[in-house]
Every structure is written in C-alpha cells, then in structure tokens.
Amino acid sequence: xxxxxxxxGWWTEACKPRGHDVVALPVATHPxxxxxxxDMGSRLAVSQKNFALIRNQEIDFLLDNSGTxxxxxxxxxxxxxxxxxxxxxxxxxxxxxxxxxxxxxxxxIGWQTAWQCLQSSQWVKAIWDRAQAYELQRFGVPNVLHxxxxxxxxxxxxxxxxPDKQRRVVxxxxxxxxxxxxxxxxxxxxxxxxxxxxxxTHADMPNAAFWDLYHEVFGLANPIMESDxxxxxxQKTTNYFNAKLFYNASLCMRNRDRFVIFLVRKLGENFHLxxxxxDTAYGxxxxxxxxxxxxxxQHFRDTAININLVNGNAExxxxxxxxxxTAAGGFMLCYQQxxxxxxxxIGKECVAFTSETDLIEKIDYYLQHPQERAEIAAAGQRRxxxxxxxxxxLDTLLHALxxxxxxxxxxxxxxxxxxxxxxxxxxxxxxxxxxxxxxxKGLRRLYPSAExxxxxxxxxxxEKLQKTCEEISAYPVQKAVADSxxxxxxxxxxxxxxxxxxxxxxxxxxxxxxxxxxxxxxxxCTLDHWCEESNIDPARIDLLKLDIQGAELKALHGAxxxxxxxxxxxxxxxxxxxYKESPLLSDIDGFMNxxxxxxxxxxxxxxxxxxxxxxxxxx
Numbered sequence: 001x002x003x004x005x006x007x008x009g010w011w012t013e014a015c016k017p018r019g020h021d022v023v024a025l026p027v028a029t030h031p032x033x034x035x036x037x038x039d040m041g042s043r044l045a046v047s048q049k050n051f052a053l054i055r056n057q058e059i060d061f062l063l064d065n066s067g068t069x070x071x072x073x074x075x076x077x078x079x080x081x082x083x084x085x086x087x088x089x090x091x092x093x094x095x096x097x098x099x100x101x102x103x104x105x106x107x108x109i110g111w112q113t114a115w116q117c118l119q120s121s122q123w124v125k126a127i128w129d130r131a132q133a134y135e136l137q138r139f140g141v142p143n144v145l146h147x148x149x150x151x152x153x154x155x156x157x158x159x160x161x162x163p164d165k166q167r168r169v170v171x172x173x174x175x176x177x178x179x180x181x182x183x184x185x186x187x188x189x190x191x192x193x194x195x196x197x198x199x200x201t202h203a204d205m206p207n208a209a210f211w212d213l214y215h216e217v218f219g220l221a222n223p224i225m226e227s228d229x230x231x232x233x234x235q236k237t238t239n240y241f242n243a244k245l246f247y248n249a250s251l252c253m254r255n256r257d258r259f260v261i262f263l264v265r266k267l268g269e270n271f272h273l274x275x276x277x278x279d280t281a282y283g284x285x286x287x288x289x290x291x292x293x294x295x296x297x298q299h300f301r302d303t304a305i306n307i308n309l310v311n312g313n314a315e316x317x318x319x320x321x322x323x324x325x326t327a328a329g330g331f332m333l334c335y336q337q338x339x340x341x342x343x344x345x346i347g348k349e350c351v352a353f354t355s356e357t358d359l360i361e362k363i364d365y366y367l368q369h370p371q372e373r374a375e376i377a378a379a380g381q382r383r384x385x386x387x388x389x390x391x392x393x394l395d396t397l398l399h400a401l402x403x404x405x406x407x408x409x410x411x412x413x414x415x416x417x418x419x420x421x422x423x424x425x426x427x428x429x430x431x432x433x434x435x436x437x438x439x440x441k442g443l444r445r446l447y448p449s450a451e452x453x454x455x456x457x458x459x460x461x462x463e464k465l466q467k468t469c470e471e472i473s474a475y476p477v478q479k480a481v482a483d484s485x486x487x488x489x490x491x492x493x494x495x496x497x498x499x500x501x502x503x504x505x506x507x508x509x510x511x512x513x514x515x516x517x518x519x520x521x522x523x524x525c526t527l528d529h530w531c532e533e534s535n536i537d538p539a540r541i542d543l544l545k546l547d548i549q550g551a552e553l554k555a556l557h558g559a560x561x562x563x564x565x566x567x568x569x570x571x572x573x574x575x576x577x578x579y580k581e582s583p584l585l586s587d588i589d590g591f592m593n594x595x596x597x598x599x600x601x602x603x604x605x606x607x608x609x610x611x612x613x614x615x616x617x618x619x
Contacts, residue, residue, distance in 0.1 A: 001020045001021070001060045001061075001398070002020070002021045002023060002057065002058060002059050002060050003015055003020050003021070003022055003023070003059065003060060003061060003062075003063055004022075004023045004025050004050075004054060004057070004059040004061070004062045004063065004069075004092075005022050005023070005024060005025060005062075005063050005064070006025045006026070006027050006062070006063070006064035006065070006068050006069035007027045007035065007064060007065055007068050007069075009065065009152075010150075010152035010153065010390045011063050011064075011065070011097075011390060011394070012024070013152060013153040013154070013390070013391075014152075014153055014389070014390035014391040014393070014394045015391075015394065016153070017153065017391050018391060018394060018395070020394075023053070023054075023057045023059055025050050025053065025054075025062070025069065026046055026049070026050070027046065027064070027068040027069065028042035028043040028045070028046045028047075028068075028071070028108075029042060029046075030042065030108065034107075035066075035068045036066070036068075036100075036104060036105050036106065036107045036108065037107050037108045038068075038108045038109075039108040039109060040072065040083075040108070040109050040113070042108075043070065043071050043072050043108075043109065044071075044072050044073070044074060044083065046071065047071030047072055047073055047086040048073060048074075050071060050086065051071075051073060051086055051089065051090060054090050054092070055090070059090075059092060060092075061092055061093045061094070061095060061401065062087055062090075062092050062093070062094045062095065063094075063095045063096075063097075063397070064094070064095070064096050064097070065096070065097055065099065066096060066097070066098050066099055066100050066105040067096045067098065067102070067105045067106060067114075068096075068105075069087070069094055069096065070085070070086075070087075070094065070096070070106075070117060070123075071085070071086035071087070072084065072085060072086055073085075073086050073089050085117060085120055085123075087120075087122060087123065088120060088122050092122070093122050093123070093124060093401060094120075094122065094123045094124070095124040095126060095397055095401070096123065096124070096125055096126065097126045097128070097147055097393070097397075098125060098126065098127050098128060098132075099128050099149060099320070100313055101132060101241075101248070101313055102114070102118070102125075102132075102136070103241045104313070111234075111237075111238055111241075112234055115233075115234055115237060116230075118136075118141050119141065119142065120142075121142050121143060123143060124143045124145065124397070124400065124401065125141065125143060125144045125145070126145050126146075126147035126397060127144060127145070127146055127147065128146075128147065128148055128149050128314070128317050128318075129146075129313070129314040129315055129316060129317030129339075130146045130315075130316055130317060130338075130339060130511060130512060130515065131209040131210065131211070131314075131315035131316050131317075132314075132315070132317075133145065133146040133512060134209055134211060134494065134512040134515075135209065135210070135211040135240075137512055138211055138215075138223065138224075139224055139233075139236075139237055139240075140224055140233070145400055146511065146512065147393055147396060147397065148317065148318055148339065148342075148343060148388075148393070149317075149318060149319060149320045149322070149323060150320070150323050150388045150389055150390045150392060150393045151320070151323035151324050151326070151327035151384055151385075151388055151389050151390070152324075152389075152390055153389055153390060153391055154297075156297070156327055156328060156329065156381070156385065157297075157298075157301065157328070157329060158329065158381065158385075160374065160378060161301055161329055161374050161377060161378070162374075163304070163370030163371065163373060163374050164370070165302075166301075166302055166303065166304045166370075167302055167303055167304060168270075168304050168367065169270050169271070169272050169303060169304060169305075170263065170267055170270060170271050170272070170303075170304070170305045170307060170363055171271070171272040171273075171274065171299070171303040171305070171306055171307065172260060172263070172271070172272075172273055172274070172275075172306075172307040172308075172309065173274045173275060173289075173290055173296075173299070173306075173321065174256075174274075174275045174309065174311070174321070175275035175276040175277045175278075175289060176252075176257065176260075176275065176276070176277035176278045176280075176281045176282070177252070177277060177311060193220075194210075194213075194214055194218075194220055194243040194244065194246070194247060195243075195244070195245075195246035195247030195248075195249070195250050196246075196250075197213065197218055197220075198210050198213045198214070198247050199247070199250050199254060201213055201217065204518075205517055205518055206338070207316070207338050207515060207516055207517050208517045208518075209315060209316075209494065209517075210244055210247055210315060211240075212494060212517065214240065214243065214244075220243070221236065221239060221240065221243075222236070223236075224236055224237075247312075248312040248313060249312055250312070251311075251312035251313075251314075251315070252311050252312035253312075255309060255310050255311070255312070255335055255337075256309035256310060256311055256312075256335070257281075257282070258356070259307070259309055259335065259356065259359060260273060260278065260284070260309070261282060261284070262356045262359070263307070263359075264284050266360060267363075272287060272303070273285075273286040273287060274286065274287045274288065274289055274290050274299075275287075275289050276289050296324075297324065297327075297328040298328070300324070300325045300328040300329070300330030301328055301329050301330055303330060303331075304331065304366075304367060304370070304373065305331055305333050305363055305366055305367065305373070306325045306330045306331060306332050306333065307333055307334070308321050308322055308325060308332050308333070308334035308335070309334070309335055310335065310337055314337070315338075316337055316338030316339045317337065317339050318337055318339055318340060318343060322334065322340075322343070322344075322350075323343075323384050323388045323389075325380075326344070326349070326350065326377075326380035326381055326383065326384040326388075327381060327384045327385060327388070327389070328381070329377055329378065329380075329381040330377055331351075331366065331373045331374070331376060331377040331380075332350040332351070332377075332380060333350070333351045333352075333353060333359075333362060333363070333366065334350060334351075334352055334353075335352065335353060335354075336352040336353065336354045338515075340352055341506065342506045343383075343387075343388060344380065344383060345379075345383070347376075348376060348379055349376065349379045349380040349382075349383045350376065350380050351366065351376065406604075406608055406609065407575040407585075407608075407609060408575070408585070408602050408612070409602075410602055410603060410604045410608065410612065411601035411602060411603055413601065414603075415570065415601070415603045415613060415615055416442065416446055418600060418601055418615055419446065419543070419568060419570060419615060420446060422567070422568055422600065422615075422617050423542060423543060423567050423568045425447065425449070425450075426447040426450040426542040426543050427450065427451065427540045427541070427542050428450065428451045428452075428453070428536065428540045428541045428542060428543075429443050429447055429450045429451070429452045429453075429541075429542065429543045429545070430452075430453050430455070430527065430541060430543070430544050430545065430562075431443055431452060431453065431454040431455065431474075431545050432455045432481045432527075432544065432545060432546045432547070432548055432555055433455065433456070433481075433546060433547040433548035433549070434454035434455060434456045434465050434476075435456060435461050435465070435496070435497060435547075436456075436461050436464040436465055436468060437454060437464065437465045437467075437468030437469060437474075439545060439547065440452060440454045440465070440468055440469065440472065440474050441468065441472060443543075443545065444472040444473075444474060447543075450542075450543075451475070451540075452469075452472075452474040452475065453474070453475045453476075453477055454468075454469055454474055454475065454476050454477065455477045455479055455480070455481055456476065456477075456478065457478060457479055457480035457490060457522035457523065457524070458490065458492070458496075458499055458520065458522065459478075459520075460496075461496065461499075462476065462478045477530070478523065479522070479523045479524060479525045479530070480501055480522050480523065480524040480525075480548070480551075481524065481525060481526070481527060481530075481546075481548060481551070481554075481555040481558065482501060482524050482525075482526070482551055482554040482555060482558060483526060483554040483555070483557040483558040484524065484526065484558070485524065485525050485526055485529050486523075486524060487521050487522065487523055487524060488501055488521070488522060488524040489501070489519050489520070489521055489522075490519065490520050490521075490522045491503065491504070491516045491518075491519055492516065492517055492518040492519060492520060493513060493514050493515060493516055493517060494512065494513055494514070494515050494517055495513035495514070497513075498510070498513045498514045498549055499549065500514070500548070500549035500550055500551060500579050501524070501548075501551050501554075502549065502550045502551055502579035502580050502581060502582055503516075503579065503580035503581070504516050504579070504580060505577050505578060505579050505580045505582065508576070508577060508578045508579070509576060509578070509607070509609075509610050510578050510607065510610060514549075514578060514579065525558075526555075526558030526559065527544075527555065527558055527559035527562055528558060528559055528560065528561045528562060529558070531561070531562065538561040538562045538564070538565065539564075539565040541562050541565070541566055542566060542567045542568065543566070543567065543568045543569075543570070544559065544562065544563075544566055544568075544569045544570070544571070545569075545570045545571070546569070546570070546571040546572065547571070547572045548572075549572075549578075549579060549582075550574065550578060550579035550581075550582030550583070551579075551582075552571045552572060552573070552583070552588065553583040553587055553588060553591060556569075556571075556588075556591055556592075556595075557591075560595070563595045563596075563597075564595075564596075566618070567617065567618050568615065568616065568617055568618075569592065569597060569615075569616040570613065570614070570615050570616075571588065571613065571614055571616070572611060572612075572613055572614075573585045573588050573602070573611065573612055573613065573614045574610065574611045575609065575610060575611060575612070576609075576610055576611075578610065578611065585602075585614070588614065592616045596618055596619050597616040597617060597618055597619060598616065598617060598619050599614055599615070599616055600615045600616065600617045601614070601615050602614050602615075603615070
C-alpha cells in the first residue's frame, strides 16, 4: 500500500515493518512553529503542492497527526470562501490521529470552518481519548473511532534491568501547561460551573464522560437534535467546548499537578522533575526537559520509579509516555486512568495509584522491592512491544478502512412480516429487555389481541415503560431476566440502551456506548419461575423477544419449560464479544437447536458487523 504521510514522525516508521510505501507530504507551517496555528492561507499554499504530488504518486490514503494534513484547494471563483477540501478533491480518505482535543488542533482556521470540515465522510477521525471520541459521535461527527496512543518504533534495549545499577530516585518527565491556577488568572464563575460540577460528580461516577454530565445529568444545555440546522449545531458545539475549557484545566490539577506539588514537598531531592513551566506556575524548580532520543529512553531504564501523569487533555485516555516508559523497559507508576486496564494488566505490567497516600505508600514499597519492580518493568515492556507500537495502531486503522465482508448472510425481509407469517396469532408474548417500551408498542401492533408482559429492571426506564404499557394495555414487570432468581448488580452504561448484567469487555467495538458509568442492584428472575409465581401456564407463551445486552443465553437457560411449547423466539445476537463473557451467534444457535428450534433468518442492525437480530422457529 502507498500511504501519504504528513509531518513524518512515528507514522513513517510504523509503515516500514508492514511493507507499506510512504510518500512524504509537508504540512502548513506557522512562524510560531505550532502547526495547529496554521491559517487558511498557509494550508491553501501547501495543499496545491501536495495535490500535484498526490496525483503523480498513486497514493491509497492520507495519514496525519491531529489534522495537520487537512488541506484546501481554491474554488472556481477564487474567493476566500470558495474552497474545497484537498483530500476530497483527490478522491482519497484522510486519516487523522488526534492526540489533542479537536478545538485545540484547529486554532488557525477557526472552529466554524473546522466543524464544517469534520462532517466530511472521507475523513476518519481517530481519537486517543475514548470520552472525546464519544462526544464527537454524540455530536453527529461521522467516521470517529477510538485509537490510543502508542510507542514509536525504534531499537529498544530488551536486556534485563539490573536494579542495583538504577538511580534510587523517583522521576516525572513532563511540562506544566495550564495557567488557570496562577495567581493573576481571573475567570468568571459562570465559566467555572460545568467543570466544577463535573469534577464533583466524578466522586460518585468516576467513569462518566463530561458530555453525559453536561447534557444529561445536569442538563446545562440541550444536545444536538436531528432537526437542528447547521448554525444551531455550530452554536451548541461552540458553547460545549468553551464550557469544557475549565474542566480540562481542572483535570490537569486533579490528575497531574497536585501529585507533582506533593512529591516535590514530600521527597525533596529524591524526586527529579524534568519539564518546563513549573517554576512559572507554582514556583517549583525543575530540571531541563529531556529531548526525545536515546538519552530520553535510557532515562526511563536508569530511574527506579517513573511517575506518569496525564495532562488535562484526556478524560480517561493514556498519553504517549505510558507506552514510551514501558517500551524502554522502565518501571511505571501511574495515576489510575479509566482506560489503563484496557492496555496493561495493572499490578503485573505497571502499577497504578489513586491518591497521595496511595502514591507514597507504593513508592516506599517498590523502592524496597527492586526485584519485583524489575519483573513488572520487563512484563510491561513485553506488552508494549507486542501490542502498543504505532505499527499496531496502523494495523487498526487499515482494518477500519478495509471494506469488511458481513459476518452472516442477512435476510432481505422484515422481521415483523416474517414473524407474522410464522405466527399469525399469539396468546402470550414476553418482551424481555423492554427499556422504555418502543418494542412493546411494535409487538402490540403485530398482535393486537395478545397478552404482553414487558420486563425492564432499571427504575428510570421502568417508569417510562409503565406509562407505555398503560397506553397499550400491556403488563410491565420490573425485573431483570437471567438463569437464577434473587438480586443482581446491573451495570449502567453510557448509553441507556446498553445496560447489562454482564461486565465491560475490553477493546469491544461498541465501547463508547457500553462503558460503565454506574451500577445498581435489581431484582432478577428466571422466566420459568416467574411463570410459576404469576400463575401463568408456560404452554400459553408463543413468542419470546429478548434484547438484554449479552445476557440472552442466560435468560434462555432459565426458560426451558417455556421453550418446550414456544413457537417463535426473536433475539439479539452478537458476532463479536461486546460484553464480558457474552455468547456469540454460534452459542445461541447451538442452544436453540438443542431446544428444537431452527434459525429462520438474521436481520442487520445499525452495526451489522457487530450484532444483529435472529428469528428462531420451532422445527
């Protein structure tokens, strides 16, 4: 494959071991040296040169860091407003890996222009922080995916570290870049409110995204609606990102600066701080910033404990230093970020802390246990070199770009038509996982005279379901359904339609919706026991509909009496692991066959490569 790479760096090196050809493309510059400050004029000038180069090189797609490859070509009338995006004019997909917030990455062209460009369907936006990817998706930006940072490809020293030769010190490498907490900074209280509320709420909901807290928990603004015009969408996103500025600054204090200030005072000369800005912000002297290169990576190997702290640009993501320290073979002690466990086995490949007390206790422990420290460092290096180099991230991007073959052959018919043909009339219908009752309404239209029971355990959704059931003469049941009776913890997720009794599956393709933001105790039952308690003959139940986010097989195991006489089962099925230990289509097929059912059809979802809906009929 021939890849046009802007700004070179680690992406060029990532292409080499995969055998891809690289065409080097320059980026627009700015006198300050900050590529993010490049204005429309400089992007226009460099894009015309790049366009000619691209046409001569037969490039397959374009790749950049943080949108620096976004270019423009002049339109027919030559006016400043009449421009086209260079990658679209070239008929190519542009992939941008954003390692900073988007509002930071387009300082030179203005947010209005940037927001319009983000709607390009030929632009893949790979975001390092899952919460930021999630908020863009909620704002309707197309082709957004979560892609963590990684370590650059280079020749890493993999010889075992001798702890007795390391400097018995604690070190942090990184600059201070937030000025909200300096003595001369004056900020209006109205602009502080969203960030203060979000930080306060994190004590109870540590995994909640700012988007959810801003729009749904506190209702500080209405989210974008399908009916909103372009200007309304722009105004809402502008207000949102402006409201988030203080939150980002406060994250710097919560996740990073507080620990630097603490370690300076607690450890004194035994804490080595490398980076710029600490003296200006807090009057803390620091050593010179370490330039990237051999000495930089050697520093991590020579230091007994490398502290890693993420700045305020990420809500839950990992910075590049997570992967640089471990790739070098250094021992990493880092703040507990939500995405840390997705990349490393905590306690075996790195160590995490959650507070100042926890931090100092772990520093004392690992300084006194050098061999355990070395073993963790070696395991962390193995993990990063095997899974977290930029060549691995390139593989992920290429996989996302490749046209994927559907996992199954989907039916061209509608499930309601098929169901009505297979089951013209129904006595009792069970709607398992009814949420607020949208499917219950559909089942009522399908079977006007049927007795319908709708199961939903989460109180907030159940309250709305009750109203729906009252309107259409159905029976609401406030219970989760599984293979046992009693109580159970249900995981509340970022999307209210994804709550599940199963745990979070690391790396699942629906993580922006399935990530856990809270938990709740709910009543749970088996369907067979519920029939017995409700004095309902299982033989009267003709149709089972299940949509309980990976727990469908558990529910079916608890409905063996019902399945002896049920005629049709309509259930959600997964083609890839979406929840922890969730069954796949083959598992559902096997169980249903053993109960005397055959699969009649599979219908595509809005994510046909991840999940769909299957209709089973009695043989």
